Amino acid sequence: MITQDQVMRGLSLVIEPDLKKNLVEANLVSNLRIQGKKVSFDLKINNPAMHSKQRMTEAVEHYLGQHVAADIEVEINYIPLPNNPNQREGGQRNSLQSVKHIVAVASGKGGVGKSTVTANLAAGMVKKGYKVGLVDADIYGPSMPMMFDEMQSVPGGIEIDGKRLMTPVESAWGVSLMSIGFFAQMNQAVVWRGAMVDKALKQMVNETHWGNLDYLFIDLPPGTGDAHLTLVQSVPLTGAVVVSTPQPVALADARKAVAMFRMSNIEIPVLGIVENMSFFVPEDMPDRKYYIFGQGGAKALAEELDTPLLAEIPLVTSIREAGDVGRPAVLQVDTPQEKAFLDLASAVENAINIPV
Numbered sequence: 001m002i003t004q005d006q007v008m009r010g011l012s013l014v015i016e017p018d019l020k021k022n023l024v025e026a027n028l029v030s031n032l033r034i035q036g037k038k039v040s041f042d043l044k045i046n047n048p049a050m051h052s053k054q055r056m057t058e059a060v061e062h063y064l065g066q067h068v069a070a071d072i073e074v075e076i077n078y079i080p081l082p083n084n085p086n087q088r089e090g091g092q093r094n095s096l097q098s099v100k101h102i103v104a105v106a107s108g109k110g111g112v113g114k115s116t117v118t119a120n121l122a123a124g125m126v127k128k129g130y131k132v133g134l135v136d137a138d139i140y141g142p143s144m145p146m147m148f149d150e151m152q153s154v155p156g157g158i159e160i161d162g163k164r165l166m167t168p169v170e171s172a173w174g175v176s177l178m179s180i181g182f183f184a185q186m187n188q189a190v191v192w193r194g195a196m197v198d199k200a201l202k203q204m205v206n207e208t209h210w211g212n213l214d215y216l217f218i219d220l221p222p223g224t225g226d227a228h229l230t231l232v233q234s235v236p237l238t239g240a241v242v243v244s245t246p247q248p249v250a251l252a253d254a255r256k257a258v259a260m261f262r263m264s265n266i267e268i269p270v271l272g273i274v275e276n277m278s279f280f281v282p283e284d285m286p287d288r289k290y291y292i293f294g295q296g297g298a299k300a301l302a303e304e305l306d307t308p309l310l311a312e313i314p315l316v317t318s319i320r321e322a323g324d325v326g327r328p329a330v331l332q333v334d335t336p337q338e339k340a341f342l343d344l345a346s347a348v349e350n351a352i353n354i355p356v
């Protein structure tokens, strides 16, 4: 006869690798049922990626096989822990505990306005009253120092519990910034090797003293390569936003980006697609819309991929100018660009609050 006690004792030998606590201590096991040699239970897991589940299943089978019964049959129903630490029980998340939501902003293609959208989304969230951080992980073209007029700034340092951490640059518009650009001379071509990229990204996110944040946005490099996969797997992401322009080539690459996040071993919720440069709005005729790159492309793609179209951002000269002088366009009151970026911020808020 297998008893509940025996099983729980066996499970207390298994460590959840991210939380670094055993399954019983972190209160991750529930609904334990025993029928003869068959044991089944629900198990909360920090990283719901397929490879983590497989490793966990192997560990559980090993310890229950050794300590309970060699011929035990185990059935585990995995339940991902909520990304929002406020919705978690104490101790069920160990990294970045003070950051509520981490959102990656990606694009398949460069030059679609990913960084512009990220900067304005971040500044828009500040306008809505949130505490916001931003990591500029674009090794190929870090642009946040310029977009926030912090080209001369460097991150600071702080020691917490004997550990050296970096402190972000506090920009004038209330967004706490970390950028790969702070660590490399702006006009110096930097050749990053894969391992260095890995390390730099992890450090910028995990080894920075962010304080309490509602949102931490990550401006990913364009494309769907290694840097993305590394980051995506080393950070507890709430979800990802994909930026595209209306042209078919950009949309085809946006589709690849969505597919990357949905890969079976990645499984990051896609919060939605942002269409940038949807239509041209002349500065002197703010009510006009010219669909110079075609109309409805991102909407159709979003429908096809069953994800929300979060916003349509106009092409406006002052969005570019604002980026060049380091004052995000969302700060220009009563303009189509302010409205578009605030709508985007609300849509991201909603997408996060709907369980995916």
Ligand SMILES: Nc1ncnc2c1ncn2[C@@H]1O[C@H](COP(=O)(O)OP(=O)(O)O)[C@@H](O)[C@H]1O
Pocket: 107, 109, 110, 111, 112, 113, 114, 115, 116, 117, 143, 276, 277, 313, 314, 315, 316, 317, 318, 319, 320, 321, 323, 324
């Ligand atoms: N909606 C927009 N209206 C006008 N200019 C824009 C808009 N979005 C981006 N830009 C401009 O396009 C260029 C590329 O944008 P950027 O955000 O750097 O793209 P990415 O990060 O995708 O490479 C920049 O000069 C930027 O100011």
Ligand SMILES: [Mg+2]
Pocket: 114, 115, 116, 138, 141, 143
């Ligand atoms: Mg960029």
